[in-house]
Amino acid sequence: MAHHHHHHSKPATVTVQDFIDRCREAGLRRTKALEELIATLLESGRPMTLAELAASERLASQCDKATVFRLLQRLTEKGFVRRLGLHERAAYFTLLVPGRHQDYLICTECGTIEPVKAPCPVHELEEEIRVKTGYKNLYHELEFFGVCPKCA
Template sequence: MNAIVKETVDRCRDAGLRRTKALEELISTLLESGRPMTLAELASSDRLAEQCDKATVFRLLQRLIEHGMVRRLGLHERAAYFTLLLPGRHNDYLICTSCGSIEAIKAPCPVHELEDEIREKTGFRNLYHELEFFGLCPACP
């Protein structure tokens, strides 16, 4: 098992989630994908298709979201995308309001300095942010 997968599974166990093969495979799939994935993509992936059904994948995703280990992205009327949250790693996203495509922003995050300032002034701990920009992608008219 990959070290990042093991660390994430250990975080899940510390949060009270049962360590199951399906949980390990879901985390591995999200980690290896390198991009946010839909429920359908996850459930039909090579790692998960034979391991569990779509409902089980959905329940696992919901638990991971509740415990702050997975982030749900996308427009509410379109398919949701899911991405693994890892300590020390951060991605902001561009989301097309026409086709629903999602891509990570490949630029420094402009909010990190503000986050540090807010943390210092307010005393908040475990502070984080999620930044999504919405617009029309180059492929959409």
Template sequence: MSSELNTIIDRCRSEGLRRTKALEELLATLLESERPMTLAELAESSRLVNQCDKATVFRLLQRLADKGIVRRLGLHERAAYFALLVPGRHCDYLICTSCGNIETVNAPCPVRDLEKEIQFTTGYKNLYHELEFFGTCPACAA
């Protein structure tokens, strides 16, 4: 088990979540994923498909989101995507308003310097931001 995964599990425990095999496998799946995942993708992943049912995955995701360990992304009428919030790791997202697909923005974050300036001028600690861009993906635009 990676030290990053152990750190996240320790954070879960400090937030009052029970350490279970299903929780470990869910966190490991999200940690290894290069993009946010839907409930269906998570429940059908190789780590979870034989570990627990979709309802259990959903309940775990809700608890993790409530504790600020997982972020729910997506348009309200579309399937939700879930991404692990890892301190020091930052992702911005592109969200298609037609199909609901979500991709990670593969470009330098334009808000980093502004975030540092705001932290310096306001005195806020542990400042972070979340940035989402909405539009029509190439497949839907065709």
């Protein structure tokens, strides 16, 4: 059964270049803003809000908030970025890196997001679904909602 857990091994190091190449294959124009956005998300390694991204040092000098938002929309549509959270104004964005998987806990009161620090029970299920259906590149996204200790 051990082979089911190959995606828990150290995540493959994905470079900004790898990511840009995939974006271009998907028909996204390579712009400096796109590169900086991907670099910022990749370096951060955690979900970031639009405001955080627009204000980050790489992007603040590059483009305005509207541009960052449009890029995030395109990246989300193409499946390169995952949008987390409850509503537009408090949405967080994170890169979907192949083989790197994370489930999140989201507070319905203050909107903070934290990664779930527990083994994911869905991986076995995912494997079973893959075998039964023949689907390729199967992945899932889990978000748990609740009230964080601070708000509770």
